Amino acid sequence: xxxxxxxxxxxxxxxxxxxxxxxxxxxxxxxxxxxxxxxxxxxxxxxxxxxxxxxxxxxxxxxxxxxxxxxxxxxxxxxxxxxxxxxxxxxxxxxxxxxxxxxxxxxxxxxxxxxxxxxxxxxxxxxxxxxxxxxxxxxxxxxxxxxxxxxxxxxxxxxxxxxxxxxxxxxxxxxxxxxxxxxxxxxxxxxxxxxxxxxxxxxxxxxxxxxxxxxxxxxxxxxxxxxxxxxxxxxxxxxxxxxxxxxxxxxxxxxxxxxxxxxxxxxxxxxxxxxxxxxxxxxxxxxxxxxxxxxxxxxxxxxxx
Amino acid sequence: xxxxxxxxxxxxxxxxxxxxxxxxxxxxxxxxxxxxxxxxxxxxxxxxxxxxxxxxxxxxxxxxxxxxxxxxxxxxxxxxxxxxxxxxxxxxxxxxxxxxxxxxxxxxxxxxxxxxxxxxxxxxxxxxxxxxxxxxxxxxxxxxxxxxxxxxxxxxxxxxxxxxxxxxxxxxxxxxxxxxxxxxxxxxxxxxxxxxxxxxxxxxxxxxxxxxxxxxxxxxxxxxxxxxxxxxxxxxxxxxxxxxxxxxxxxxxxxxxxxxxxxxxxxxxxxxxxxxxxxxxxxxxxxxxxxxxxxxxxxxxxxxxxxxxxxxxxxxx
Numbered sequence: 001x002x003x004x005x006x007x008x009x010x011x012x013x014x015x016x017x018x019x020x021x022x023x024x025x026x027x028x029x030x031x032x033x034x035x036x037x038x039x040x041x042x043x044x045x046x047x048x049x050x051x052x053x054x055x056x057x058x059x060x061x062x063x064x065x066x067x068x069x070x071x072x073x074x075x076x077x078x079x080x081x082x083x084x085x086x087x088x089x090x091x092x093x094x095x096x097x098x099x100x101x102x103x104x105x106x107x108x109x110x111x112x113x114x115x116x117x118x119x120x121x122x123x124x125x126x127x128x129x130x131x132x133x134x135x136x137x138x139x140x141x142x143x144x145x146x147x148x149x150x151x152x153x154x155x156x157x158x159x160x161x162x163x164x165x166x167x168x169x170x171x172x173x174x175x176x177x178x179x180x181x182x183x184x185x186x187x188x189x190x191x192x193x194x195x196x197x198x199x200x201x202x203x204x205x206x207x208x209x210x211x212x213x214x215x216x217x218x219x220x221x222x223x224x225x226x227x228x229x230x231x232x233x234x235x236x237x238x239x240x241x242x243x244x245x246x247x248x249x250x251x252x253x254x255x256x257x258x259x260x261x262x263x264x265x266x267x268x269x270x271x272x273x274x275x276x277x278x279x280x281x282x283x284x285x286x287x288x289x290x291x292x293x294x295x296x297x298x299x300x301x302x303x304x305x
Numbered sequence: 306x307x308x309x310x311x312x313x314x315x316x317x318x319x320x321x322x323x324x325x326x327x328x329x330x331x332x333x334x335x336x337x338x339x340x341x342x343x344x345x346x347x348x349x350x351x352x353x354x355x356x357x358x359x360x361x362x363x364x365x366x367x368x369x370x371x372x373x374x375x376x377x378x379x380x381x382x383x384x385x386x387x388x389x390x391x392x393x394x395x396x397x398x399x400x401x402x403x404x405x406x407x408x409x410x411x412x413x414x415x416x417x418x419x420x421x422x423x424x425x426x427x428x429x430x431x432x433x434x435x436x437x438x439x440x441x442x443x444x445x446x447x448x449x450x451x452x453x454x455x456x457x458x459x460x461x462x463x464x465x466x467x468x469x470x471x472x473x474x475x476x477x478x479x480x481x482x483x484x485x486x487x488x489x490x491x492x493x494x495x496x497x498x499x500x501x502x503x504x505x506x507x508x509x510x511x512x513x514x515x516x517x518x519x520x521x522x523x524x525x526x527x528x529x530x531x532x533x534x535x536x537x538x539x540x541x542x543x544x545x546x547x548x549x550x551x552x553x554x555x556x557x558x559x560x561x562x563x564x565x566x567x568x569x570x571x572x573x574x575x576x577x578x579x580x581x582x583x584x585x586x587x588x589x590x591x592x593x594x595x596x597x598x599x600x601x602x603x604x605x606x607x608x609x610x611x612x613x614x615x616x617x618x619x620x621x622x
Binding site for chain 1 (some may be wrong): 549
């Protein structure tokens with residue numbers, strides 16, 4: 001009898017212990033689960049806040065510049081030359097356009113041909129790797145180094161002086177990676193069927209490229225050009241040392257010129273006029289936003305293939 | 306866009322002259338030979354265009370070093386790199402304050418920009434509902450397109466006064482201001498490249514993790530991010546490159562005193578600012594010393610580039 005009771009007791013005890021253990025595990029499980037939930041919530045909140053910050057900062061910059069600048073923009077500001085604290089930004093607009101045209105004019109043919117070589121001709125190997133490494137390196141070199149190089153090489157050594165041409169040539173090297181990469185993407189996006197069809201019909205490789213592949217890659221090439229224009233319009237450091245800072249209307253390609261970004265920098269750095277700075281910044285922001293919008297449109301077109 | 310029929314007609318029209326020539330067999334051989342030579346010439350031309358990038362890199366490297374190293378050697382490499390004083394008027398040229406300044410500003414930018422950037426990338430690739438992606442992604446792209454001088458201007462009129470106000474310092478042009486502005490400026494680089502890296506992670510990794518009972522957030526942080534780490538690393542390195550190389554925005558907010566940075570709210574001068582501020586009026590050894598700081602900056606950037614290439618090369622394998 002005694003033995004039996006002990007056994008029952010034992011069983012009971014074992015059950016109790018098991019039960020206790022179970023509870024503990026379950027508790028642990030539950031606490032772990034809720035902690036996991038807390039961490040999940042915390043991280044999700046962080047992610048949302050970060051994205052909000054990213055968009056918020058952009059909105060803040062844009063609104064601040066636009067709200068303070070829009071009131072100072074009028075026809076006179078856009079259509080006259082600067083005279084100290086007075087006057088507008090017409091010479092800077094003209095200089096910016098000139099630099100953009102020359103730089104893009106130099107860079108586009110070279111960049112597009114380079115992309116054609118990389119996509120259509122090059123065989124994987126050391127040469128291609130060297131070209132890709134060089135393109136990456138060019139993309140990574142800071143604009144001030146381009147400025148220094150431009151000053152040493154184009155301004156002094158080739159005796160171009162501080163001029164639109166010197167600035168534009170320097171920038172054409174700077175935007176080369178943008179053009180090569182974006183064009184490459186566009187060329188790769190051309191359906192292989194186009195190429196095969198053309199080759200099968202007996203067209204030579206060159207003819208296939210010039211009549212079939214390039215025409216279908218035009219939106220991508222345009223996107224490359226527009227992106228480059230955006231970079232050139234926003235560039236300051238490289239132009240400061242190559243195109244100079246003369247705020248006059250340029251009359252020739254060898255004239256020194258001041259682009260919009262350089263103008264804004266000088267207005268702010270020398271504390272000339274914050275009103276003019278806001279107005280100039282507004283013009284720049286609007287131009288950049290438009291360029292961005294157009295580039296996006298173009299990329300969408302060539303991705304649709 | 307263009308369908309195959311159109312392509313076919315275009316090619317046909319082009320091939321007509323060739324058909325005509327076939328009547329005279331000798332000429333066909335001749336013309337095809339010429340055509341082959343012509344194609345070869347064009348190929349060489351394309352190759353030359355492609356090598357422009359290589360030539361540019363080589364020429365840029367040579368000229369920057371040729372202009373900068375004489376001064377470094379004249380001053381003494383150790384004295385130049387480790388010198389704590391920069392007094393051009395006394396011909397004392399030590400760029401250590403600027404090197405430290407550049408490193409601090411970049412570190413600050415990473416601390417601010419990288420977490421926000423990676424979180425935003427996660428948001429874009431994993432959490433955001435479609436309509437929000439349509440707002441956030443263009444915003445990031447526009448952020449990338451805004452000229453650096455506008456960031457500097459914004460920093461000067463907003464961030465600098467804010468620091469003066471909240472932290473009660475006399476001049477807000479400081480390391481902190483530079484870090485904040487640079488942090489914002491590297492955001493688009495970090496976001497877009499990390500996002501691409503996260504999207505490149507195979508869907509099955511995610512599905513596997515979810516099937517094992519992990520929550521979405523756990524999956525993101527324990528499976529997806531580790532799998533995308535080489536791409537995220539590339540994003541960070543590119544961000545560092547942008548922060549180290551930034552000039553005009555930093556000049557406007559950093560205070561630019563050429564001395565060792567002492568406090569978060571004290572002024573700093575970066576290598577880039579050193580060049581841009583003094584190049585205008587420098588001559589003689591001073592000018593050469595500025596090219597010397599350019600060489601130091603260039604070495605920094607080249608190291609970053611090599612790290613980047615090695616890491617992406619490994620990731621490609």
